[in-house]
Amino acid sequence: MKGFFFPLLFVALLTRAQSPYESFYAFDKNWQSIQNLDKSTYFMQKVRENDTTYICRIYRTKGSMVSWETFKDSALSIKNGFFAWYNQYGELDSSGNYTNNVKDKKWKIAFDKKLNPLLALEYKAGEIIRQINYKTKTYKWNSGKEEPIELNDPNHPDYTIKVNDNQAPATFINGGIEGWMNFINNNIITPNRFISISGPNSVGRVKAGFLIQEDGQLTDIQILQSREWSADMEVIRMLKSSPSWKPAFQNGKNLPYNFAQTFTFNVGN
Secondary structure, eight states: OTTOOOOBOOGGGOSSOOOTTEEEEEEOTTSOEESOGGGOSEEEEEEEEETTEEEEEEEETTSOEEEEEEESSTTSOSBOEEEEEEOTTSBEEEEEEEETTEEEEEEEEEEOTTOOEEEEEEEETTEEEEEEETTTTEEEETTSOEEEOOTTSTTSTTOOOOOSSSEEOOEETTTHHHHHHHHHHHHOOOOHHHHHHHOTTEEEEEEEEEEEOTTSOEEEEEEEEOOOHHHHHHHHHHHHTOOOEEOEEETTEEEOEEEEEEEEEEEOO
16 A cells, blocks of 8 residues: 555544544545545554554544554655554454564464464564464474463463462552543543444443563553554553553562453444
């Protein structure tokens, strides 16, 4: 699609004032740029997060996300950061990271219905170094050698940080899980656009994942289950406004901690 973008502002799409760091582009069913949102099948939101992070999210005009792509430059030529693709139901289909146009780290390529990973490929400098099979709990190396994933390995599907004197998972600093749920209920707003598209007596769910860093800050926010643009953006907005968490620790050392949460939007009569 790159090379077909034409600036288009459509105020009706936005549930809040448009940021100077955002721009929008509309497309027909053949991915040709058009000027009329009402006749579009897809649209793209381009967001400048900072000088070296530009996020492009492509949506079905009245539905869920198609893809999430992150670039290092405004021309969208250097892939750098989180990439994800979603199926027709908005469920995460595959995801991973690029570093300067090269695939890096872990790419998850298959998920179950609960969006738990089933299969992943681990990259280093663009080369696959091993396959991670979460279903059989095994690694498969390039040499063909297979070995079991040990329970104390973070890649093991049953790996958990337990609560004891030497380790504990991250927790919301203002009241733990109960405090976190209160924060969500008091801060999340059902967007007007979602209400208009979904209609009365409807329910929409968005699942997001994020990383709680060693200092308790939330980073790496990702949509795992998309519902609709304005609902997804409300979840991202709320997560960005979250107070710090108490970080996870193990053997006296703070460490990053992955967390996932489902957010529910209810529309009444």
